[in-house]
Amino acid sequence: MRWKRRIPIRIRHYWKFLAGCLAFVLVLTVTLSTVRIRPYVTSTSDTGGDVVTQNILGTVDLFDETVAHSIELVFRDADYERMLDAFYDEGDKEYIEADLVIDGTTIPSVGIRLKGNSTLRSLSRNGETPQRSGGQGGPGGQGRQGQQGEQGGQGQQGRQGQQGGQGQQGGGWIGGGGFAQSSLKAEEPETLPWLIRFDEYVDGRRYQDHREIAVRVAGMGGGSTVLNEAVTLDLLAAAGEVSQEYAYTSFTVNDRPTTARLVIEHPDENFADDFDSSGVLYKSLATGQFTDQGDDPIDYADDFKQITMKGSQDLQPVIDLIKWVNTASDEEFDEQLADRVDVESFARYAAWQNLLLNFDDMSGPGRNYYLWYDLGTKKFTVIGWDYNLTFSGSATQGPHEQGRLGGGFRGGMRGGTDATGEQTDAEAPEGFTPPEGFTPPEGFTPPEGFTPPEGFTRPDGEAGPGGNGGFGGSGHKLKERFLASEKFKQVYEAAYRSLYQQVYADGAALATVDAVTEVLATVDGYDESAATSDAENLRTLIQQRTESLATNEVITGS
Incomplete structure (x- = not known):
């Protein structure tokens, strides 16, 4: 029995209790291994639990x-x-x-x-x-x-x-x-x-x-x-x-x-401290698709991440919004959207993305947006972020045209405007290798030796959803339905006109370029040549955008 002495005394003394615990764990493992566990929130507090020390x-x-x-x-x-x-x-x-x-x-x-x-x-x-x-x-x-x-x-x-x-x-x-x-x-x-x-x-x-x-x-x-x-x-x-x-x-x-x-x-x-009210902040993930996937929050793990009030609030408001947007009739959408979304704010959001030629917004490949759920009004506000692809579309894009990657003052493959202001065809950079499923933009000129991959054109022969020409942009049901609605057309156009005046007509965009580059020039490691070139290209695009929109019927009100 010498082997017993190698076992610690406490374990020998309580071996029956420990054996019972092990047996209980084994029973749970066998009986619950195929059972799906759902997370539930047991509190509806409007305060977060983050502790700063x-x-x-x-x-x-x-x-x-x-x-x-x-x-x-x-x-x-x-x-x-x-x-x-x-x-x-x-x-x-x-x-x-x-x-x-x-x-x-x-x-x-x-x-x-x-x-x-x-x-x-x-x-x-x-x-x-x-x-x-x-x-x-x-x-x-x-x-x-x-x-x-x-x-x-x-x-x-x-x-x-x-x-x-x-x-x-x-x-x-x-x-x-x-x-x-x-x-x-x-x-x-x-x-x-x-x-x-x-x-x-x-x-x-x-x-x-x-x-x-x-x-x-x-x-x-x-x-x-x-x-x-x-x-x-x-x-x-x-x-x-x-x-x-x-x-x-x-x-x-x-x-x-x-x-x-x-x-x-x-x-x-x-x-979230930037908001005046109490609410929950949710981040859209790049893998999100904003489609109804049932009632289980686990099934939306690749779609949204809850940022604030974890443990006191949950994802249910977002799930309810997704279900409603995807199932409501056109009449229900027009009549009830204002009960769920801050319509005025959303109109400004959509107008901003178009005015600033932001291809990669909530409907772009990166799904770059947050949802703020106001616990008082029970309404959502869409918050934009990740703006490193603004000013990367065509300067002539109209208020009701969907953006896509192309044009702009920088770009790897783009259609843009030449020195006379005429639209030019898109050209691929040397060595361009498109991904599977790639759909070229209108006027696409492949480089020498270009070999299209399998799935170069979608089976239906159409561009990708959301008007993004197949550049990975996948559209967004909420934004698409909002912009397609005749009821919300006026609120969108009103927001667009107002922001155009602030951003372009009043010269704010050009003045901002000057102010930002002035500060940048004082930073150690500053590349004067690159900064000068980037600033000049951006000024040119802003000027072209200002002139193109000035005569648009949405701006003139005609």
Whole structure:
């Protein structure tokens, strides 16, 4: 019996109790392993549960956009390589620990990770860009499968991720979310898109009330300076819209060269403080489809993420909205929409996206929007974000035309206007490799040696839903029905006229370009040549847009 003495005394003394517990666990495992567990909210409190234990004030308001800022990151190379391994092998965006200095204030042990979906599909490592399928956020990811079966020419792939497509070294197509002007390189971490989280390793910590900030990537719709996003955020704020704060900052990683980068407020729990009322904030995910998937919240896990009031509120209001939008008759939609959605606000949202030529809004491939549910009025407000593809469409796009990727002052493949103002055909960049299911825009001119992939044209021969010409844009039922309704046409056009006057006719957009570039010129790492070129291109597009819309019947009221 010597083997008994190797077992701790406490275990020998209570072996019957422990055996009983083990048997109980086994019974639960056998009986409940096939039972689906649904989450239920047991409280309807209108307060959140986030606890802040440390709020670092710093010395300078991080989002004072009128001054230059500085950010320094230091992390271990071994941690960085492990992070890249996780991203390349599994498509996971894992946090690593870093020490941070913002405007002279040291903040040790913050969490940093790569940020973005389609953006990261141009990320190369040792000269190679992975060409594989994976989960959401991974290079060339396919997203979740199974919801659409063979619809839309997807065959057995089912529902593909909205950010699908293959990464391509040297720029080009990056999954429907836009075109990179140059590929991202893992060897240049100072150029990558980052999410910085202050409480990843220190619970309850904030910096100037912010839990997270995002370092935006260069080379998208706004060129190397992301000037278009900064100008957009300024215009939105000046008009009283809810938008993210931003600033330009020098950005240094380890001993790498310093660059000038755009940082923006990340819409986390703190973002809800911008609202006057009590409510719940929901983030739309890139894999979302805004279709009725039943009553189980688990089935909407790839569609929306609840940001605030977790545990006291749930996803039910969003599920109810989705069901209603997808099942209501045209008459019911016209009569009851105002009971569920802030119609005036939504009209402004839709007008903004068109005026600013934002291809990648709630109906675009990135599904870039939030829903704010007011617990008092029981109505939703649509909040826009991720504006790095504004000013990337045709300057002549009309108020009732749907945007698509093309035109604009930057772009990998676009139709635009020539020096005389005439519309030009879309041309693909050299080395362009379209993703499966790609549908070309009108007037598309393929490069020499272009070989169309399987599924180049959809079986029905039509462009993708939402008028996006197959560029990964997938439409959005709420926006489509709103803009198609004769009842809401007047409220939309009224919002459009008002915003046109504020943004273009009164010269606010051009003045904002000048103001933003003036600040950018004071930032360490500033590239004068690139900034000058980006600003001039943006001014040209704004002038063309102003002139084109000035004679439109919606603006003139004729």
